[in-house]
Amino acid sequence: VLQKLGVGPGAVLRTRDAAYKALSLTGDEPDDVLITHMAAHPTLLQRPIGILGDRAVIGRPVEALLEL
Numbered sequence: 001v002l003q004k005l006g007v008g009p010g011a012v013l014r015t016r017d018a019a020y021k022a023l024s025l026t027g028d029e030p031d032d033v034l035i036t037h038m039a040a041h042p043t044l045l046q047r048p049i050g051i052l053g054d055r056a057v058i059g060r061p062v063e064a065l066l067e068l
Contacts, residue, residue: 001049004056009034012046012058019044 002009010027013034014020019041025034038044048059052068059065 001051001056004051004054005049005058009038012049013038014044014046017041017043 009031013027023037046058050057050059050065050068057064057067
């Protein structure tokens with residue numbers, strides 16, 4: 001999904017999420033660390049993410065989904 005978005009995991013973090021604060025994340029952690037935290041705490045991931053074929057967009061604002 002990150003490849004389809006064309007971004008690293010730090011770009012899809014919800015920085016206002018309680019888990020972000022509880023884990024003392026900065027967004028500068030190594031990609032594998034951020035992905036591990038996202039897997040354990042799915043609320044860290046921006047959503048919705050629309051996927052169509054080989055493209056994806058973060059649906060914030062929801063109108064961004066129209067780009068697909």
